[in-house]
Amino acid sequence: EDLLIDGISLDETQATVTVCGVPDQPGVADRVFNEVADAGIFVDMIVQSFSRRDSADITFSVPRADVEKSVATVERLRSTIGFERVTHLPSVAKLSVAGIGLRSHGGIAVRVFKALADEDINIAMINTSEMQINVVIDGEAGSRGLAALQKQFGDMRA
């Protein structure tokens, strides 16, 4: 079948920061990420799933060494943009499945969720598009999660 997986990888170098309850108005994402970029912090993933009653939560991932600085950087914006609070996960594991022909990747994503669920691993963050499926789980669960995915997709390696 024309569904091939380029690779399954585990990234154990990151942390996540979530800005909860930012106003859901034009210019907010611009402001937050300009501030973080100006602080010299490298951002990998940015995820905003939804807004509730005019406010939204935005989560982004950074190298673990930069998590405190990231939280402090966002806190500086409290009076200008206003938000409920900033929370963070100092240590996460990011599992990525990248592939050729992931156009029907919906089928792949379901298998990723199933493999992790079968290991009783909780999914903290999901970020999928046609090129890559990313899930973030607890920092301690990385190798177990990777093994679960390798077992699930053993038949499909390119």
Added chain:
Amino acid sequence: EDLLIDGISLDETQATVTVCGVPDQPGVADRVFNEVADAGIFVDMIVQSFSRRDSADITFSVPRADVEKSVATVERLRSTIGFERVTHLPSVAKLSVAGIGLRSHGGIAVRVFKALADEDINIAMINTSEMQINVVIDGEAGSRGLAALQKQFGDMRA
């Protein structure tokens, strides 16, 4: 500089569905997306940014023609997994910036947010990784958003 953009694209075929307040426990994502897949619905993006007090919001995108069916499919799970509610946006525009060397894509994402903010376009959903930056905006704002991005990145086309 080694930052090149493969392409900037506009997808005006999708809708989004958000399941709000699902229990943040292993197996929930597996359950939801198995149900949606069994209903024969093609899912493009899946985004979960954060969980608050043991519950999470998961947003996914589907072809516009399948949005009602998607909502009904998720509703069927109400008694088994439990969630607050299901909401949807029947018509969204997805803007994607894909590139070579997006490793330092943080800089690209900020420019995407700025370009849209300057047009007073609100960002409903964000989904970025090292291969692709996706933002979802109102279904009506697609061409205006695309034009803003093409102007912003005019200098960087591969």
